[in-house]
Amino acid sequence: MEFYKFNKDIGKKISKYNSDFIMSRIIQTNKTTNIGTMYLDKNGIVGYHHAAVxxxxxxxxxxxxxxxxxxxxxxxxxxDAVFWxxxxxxxxxTEIGLTGIVIESEELTPALFMPLKK
Known part of the structure; x- marks a missing residue:
């Protein structure tokens, strides 16, 4: 298990095309990738299981x-980002609730884009 950061502080300011925003890169893949949103309500749990990918x-x-x-x-x-x-x-x-994005792929290398959490 590794921990990374993808918050605004590690992002890059984008101004091309009259833009004004910050982009924090997360991942890049060439293989099939599944992306979903996970909503855990108060006292929600994703039970103990192994990562298929x-x-x-x-x-x-x-x-x-x-x-x-x-x-x-x-x-x-x-x-925060957690990699398994x-x-x-x-x-x-979670005790209070949590919303997250889950990215699953045979080809994930988060260290290429995000710094490890200290």
Whole structure:
């Protein structure tokens, strides 16, 4: 399990074409990629399971806790990204609610675009 940041602070200001915004790059793939939004309500949980393919969870809002095989929970919040390798066991839970984007693909290398969370 690895933790990354994709918040505004690590983004790049874009001004081309009279634009005015900040872009935080996340991932690039050449293989089939599944992307979905995950909504966990208060006390929601994604039960303990193995990742069928590499998975990247981007926390958009709320906060929660994640773990892998070690049974130690780590707090995650808006702007955090959690990466699990293929076959890695993991779980996500929240007390207050959490919304995230899940990216699944055989070809995920988040370290190419995002810095590790310190």
């Amino acid at each position: 590499p998975q990247l969870l981007l926390i958009l809002n709320g906060e929660g806790y994640v773990r892998n095989e070690k049974d130690e929970y780590f707090k995650v919040e808006s702007g 390798e293929k076959d890695e066991w993991h779980e996500t839970k």
